[in-house]
Amino acid sequence: MxxxxxxxxxxxxxxxxxxxxxxxxxxxxxxxxxxxxxxxxxxxxxxxxxxxxxxxxxxxxxxxxxxxxxxxxxxxxxxxxxxxxxxxxxxxxxxxxxxxxxxxxxxxxxxxxxxxxxxxxxxxxxxxxxKFGYKIASCVELTLALLPIIFNTATTLLEARRCRGENFLRHPIKAISSYSIALINTLLEKVSSYADALQARCYDPYTKRxxxxxxxxxxxxxxxxxxxxxxxxxxxxxx
Incomplete structure (x- = not known):
């Protein structure tokens, strides 16, 4: 997607x-x-x-x-x-x-x-x-930049579980909950790394561009x- x-x-x-x-x-x-x-x-x-x-x-x-x-x-x-x-x-x-x-x-x-x-x-x-307009625009840019990461992470985790032979139909509730937790944890780590990178660059959302x-x-x-x-x-x- x-x-x-x-x-x-x-x-x-x-x-x-x-x-x-x-x-x-x-x-x-x-x-x-x-x-x-x-x-x-x-x-x-x-x-x-x-x-x-x-x-x-x-x-x-x-x-x-x-x-x-x-x-x-x-x-x-x-x-x-x-x-x-x-x-x-x-x-x-x-x-x-x-x-x-x-x-x-x-x-x-x-x-x-x-x-x-x-x-x-x-x-x-x-x-x-x-200046608040620049902050809104920065939020839009960050959202658009993070969406591909979310899609790719979800796809990667799903393919990894399939390669391990996991069957989602055997225990659907357990499989979905386990997959959701793993996805959330992975995304939080990636977002944290993204935030650290922005902080290291002294990123200011209010900056005029x-x-x-x-x-x-x-x-x-x-x-x-x-x-x-x-x-x-x-x-x-x-x-």
Whole structure:
């Protein structure tokens, strides 16, 4: 799962050169629109995302097949909606909407580093709540940095127990409790080491940090956002 969510591209692409704040704005706008979008709007956003995937050489299909759990969730959404509404079209749209949201998150995280996100978020929040905005942004950055560690630790512990021949089905409650305790202890040790490293560097979450300046790419991205949002409201008025 971590390989899907946290795969930062090292290529010099259009979105990699764009400001993280504008990309975060696009992520929020598209996510909100997808929650209430019509089928035409859903197809429009999905088409834009697929265009980005192909032009930026993002290995979407490979990542989805590797992390098959997300495909299983899409299938589960399709089946549950079909039994709830007894409508094949509605259930298909729900599953397609979920996969579009996943694609949106992959595009964002593959083209934006946690450090970029933190700097842009801190710069914006500092204008509203002062230095406390930088602290919130630092918390976001640390959270994004620790999430891959949590995923990788959980996977490593699970594989280690399987290699030792442990059967989770034989004593499920005991196995789950033992695994949970081991996972928590290991994560606490890793977080403690991470905290010691930050302390050794005299890390200060209130420190003012610069952000990437706006460029021509950002204005193009803003125009795309305005165009998509404008079409959304135009489509709503026609219904």
């Amino acid at each position: 971590a390989s899907l969510i946290f795969t930062l591209s090292d290529k010099d692409t259009f979105l990699r050169r764009s400001n993280a704040g504008i990309k975060l704005l696009a992520l929020l706008c598209f996510s909100i629109l997808l929650s209430t979008a019509s089928l035409k709007m859903l197809i429009l956003i999905a088409s834009l995302l697929l265009l980005v995937v192909f032009t930026h050489h993002i290995q979407l299909l490979k990542q989805l097949l590797t992390n098959w759990f997300l495909l299983f969730l899409a299938l589960f959404i399709f089946i549950s909606d079909y039994f709830a509404y007894n409508d094949l079209l509605v259930s298909s749209i729900s599953a397609f909407e979920f996969l579009t949201l996943i694609t949106l998150s992959i595009v964002f995280t593959s083209q934006t580093s946690p450090d970029e996100t933190s700097r842009s978020l801190g710069s914006f929040l500092s204008k509203l709540i002062g 610069g952000r990437k300046k706006l460029c021509f790419n950002d204005f193009l991205l803003i125009l795309v956002i305005i165009g998509v949002v404008g079409y959304y409201f135009y489509d709503k008025t026609r219904l």
